Amino acid sequence: MNTLTTINExxxxxxxxxxxxxxxxxxxxxxxxxxxxxxxxxxELVSRYRNQITSYIYRMTNDYDGAVDLAQETFxxxxxxxxxxxxSYAFSTYIYRIATNLAISELRKRKxxxxxxxxxxxxxxxxxxxxxxxxxxxxPLQDTELVDTERRSAVQRAISTLPEKYxxxxxxxxxxxxxxxxxARILExxxxxxxxxxxxxxxxxxxxxxxxx
Amino acid sequence: xxxxxxxxxxxELDELALGETISAAAAEHLRECVECREFNEKQxxxxxxxxxxxxxxxxxxxxxxxxxRLANDANGAAFHFWPLARRSLAFVAVLLVFVIGAxxxxxxxxxxxxxxxxxTDQHSTAPEPRAVPTxxxxxxxxxxxxxxxxxxxxxxQSIKGERPPRIKRPLVAEDFSNxxxxxxxxxxxxxxxxxxxxxxxxxxxxxxxxxxxxxxxxIFVPTISFGSxxxxxxxxxxxxxxxx
Numbered sequence: 001m002n003t004l005t006t007i008n009e010x011x012x013x014x015x016x017x018x019x020x021x022x023x024x025x026x027x028x029x030x031x032x033x034x035x036x037x038x039x040x041x042x043x044e045l046v047s048r049y050r051n052q053i054t055s056y057i058y059r060m061t062n063d064y065d066g067a068v069d070l071a072q073e074t075f076x077x078x079x080x081x082x083x084x085x086x087x088s089y090a091f092s093t094y095i096y097r098i099a100t101n102l103a104i105s106e107l108r109k110r111k112x113x114x115x116x117x118x119x120x121x122x123x124x125x126x127x128x129x130x131x132x133x134x135x136x137x138x139x140p141l142q143d144t145e146l147v148d149t150e151r152r153s154a155v156q157r158a159i160s161t162l163p164e165k166y167x168x169x170x171x172x173x174x175x176x177x178x179x180x181x182x183x184a185r186i187l188e189x190x191x192x193x194x195x196x197x198x199x200x201x202x203x204x205x206x207x208x209x210x211x212x213x
Numbered sequence: 214x215x216x217x218x219x220x221x222x223x224x225e226l227d228e229l230a231l232g233e234t235i236s237a238a239a240a241e242h243l244r245e246c247v248e249c250r251e252f253n254e255k256q257x258x259x260x261x262x263x264x265x266x267x268x269x270x271x272x273x274x275x276x277x278x279x280x281x282r283l284a285n286d287a288n289g290a291a292f293h294f295w296p297l298a299r300r301s302l303a304f305v306a307v308l309l310v311f312v313i314g315a316x317x318x319x320x321x322x323x324x325x326x327x328x329x330x331x332x333t334d335q336h337s338t339a340p341e342p343r344a345v346p347t348x349x350x351x352x353x354x355x356x357x358x359x360x361x362x363x364x365x366x367x368x369x370q371s372i373k374g375e376r377p378p379r380i381k382r383p384l385v386a387e388d389f390s391n392x393x394x395x396x397x398x399x400x401x402x403x404x405x406x407x408x409x410x411x412x413x414x415x416x417x418x419x420x421x422x423x424x425x426x427x428x429x430x431x432i433f434v435p436t437i438s439f440g441s442x443x444x445x446x447x448x449x450x451x452x453x454x455x456x457x
Contacts, residue, residue: 046276055269068272072279079283148265155262174263180228199227206259213255 027091035082042082046075049092052176053099059171060103062160070106074099089185096186100168107164151212158208166201169194174202218242219249226253231260 027048033041053074058067077098078085085094159167172183173194184191206213222242226249229235235243243250418434 043276046279050271050275051268054271054275055267058269059266064269067269068275071271072275072282075279076282076286080286151262152266155266159263170263174260175266177230177264195228199224202227202256202259205263206255209259209262212262213258 028087031078031082031085031091034079035085042079045078045091049095050075053095056096056171056176057099057103059156059159059175060100060164060167061106062156066106070102071099073102077102090182093182093185096172097188100186104164104168154212155205155209158205161208162201162204166197166204169197170201170205173198219246222246222249223252226256231257231264 025044027045030041030045034045050071054067054071057070057074058064061067061070074095078095085091159171162170168187169183172178172186173180178186180191180194184194187194219242222239225239226235243253417436420432420434422430422432424430
């Protein structure tokens with residue numbers, strides 16, 4: 001109701017109002033429409049989740065370009081598997097599960113590449129890869145914005161050093177704000193395991209971020 | 214007891230969402246326990262920092278690139294299984310390499326063992342002078358000379374795959390090139406070369422070929438000897454370089 005009032009207040013044309021109201025269509029209905037060949041329904045799904053998925057994969061991999069590629073791959077998989085989609089759980093759970101699997105595969109690939117790469121010995125690290133956390137300079141900075149930027153960067157680096165099994169639940173809980181139940185369904189594990197992993201992940205982060213706490 | 218209580222309270226604090234009200238018992242405990250209060254403050258601060266990371270936006274051309282990707286996928290639908298096929302092919306290739314490698318290694322290790330086995334057998338069965346009941350041998354003034362060969366190989370009593378230690382042991386070989394083979398059909402030969410009468414088809418064979426460019430090539434095929442026949446000189450020894 002509030003939405004309707006807002007749209008009316010904005011004074012959009014009736015056709016546009018109708019279009020905006022369709023935003024409330026459930027993800028399930030959009031995917032059903034995609035299954036029947038409705039490209040606009042799929043575009044709507046993409047616009048709903050592209051930022052969330054890109055952001056989530058970026059937090060997991062600490063590589064923006066790679067995250068965009070993987071986010072696209074996530075949507076490609078959703079599109080291809082639209083016929084096989086089951087409504088037994090939420091679409092967000094489904095798409096986050098695909099994104100998590102892709103991100104973890106990417107992290108494992110990187111680890112393998114890092115293991116076999118001989119040229120890495122002779123090259124400077126470009127910062128794209130997750131590297132050992134470097135404690136920050138403890139001297140205070142004057143500019144608050146700089147402090148925030150530095151802190152965010154430090155948190156991101158600290159998260160990227162976490163083992164992948166701790167990284168995913170921590171991001172889903174503390175960055176995306178998802179419930180334990182949903183995280184458990186995304187990661188296909190028990191709620192107890194999720195809680196214990198998040199607790200351990202926070203413990204690791206507390207140690208690494210000591211200078212900022 | 215107090216430590217256990219702290220653990221329970223910390224676990225409760227850990228599971229709460231940011232901003233969620235803590236229980237009365239936990240609040241009471243936090244008032245009393247300095248360590249837990251400090252833990253709670255640090256934990257809240259950390260969660261605020263992590264939560265402050267926010268959402269990263271997708272690039273503006275995200276939809277466009279996705280559409281292009283989907284269109285490409287639709288065009289190349291036949292190649293959807295290519296990654297799987299490629300992986301299978303790679304697996305088969307690796308398997309083949311391993312099998313071939315295993316066969317080669319097996320042969321390399323097996324060959325000297327077999328040769329050594331033969332040498333040992335030959336040595337152990339003690340090649341006594343062979344009695345050939347023919348007239349020709351009786352007429353020969355010099356019996357077949359015995360040649361003593363020194364072998365550097367060792368008898369094959371080693372475990373498979375293990376290279377045997379080198380032991381010098383003399384091997385006895387007998388030269389049968391001047392002796393005649395045994396007569397199998399029991400008929401006594403009447404002359405020196407009547408043991409196995411050869412017909413004309415067993416004579417040496419000569420063939421001339423022209424390769425069409427004016428180059429003539431000649432092939433000599435010598436008669437094959439089975440022992441009692443006199444060994445002919447190899448025709449190739451006297452052939453010119455152009456003949457083979």
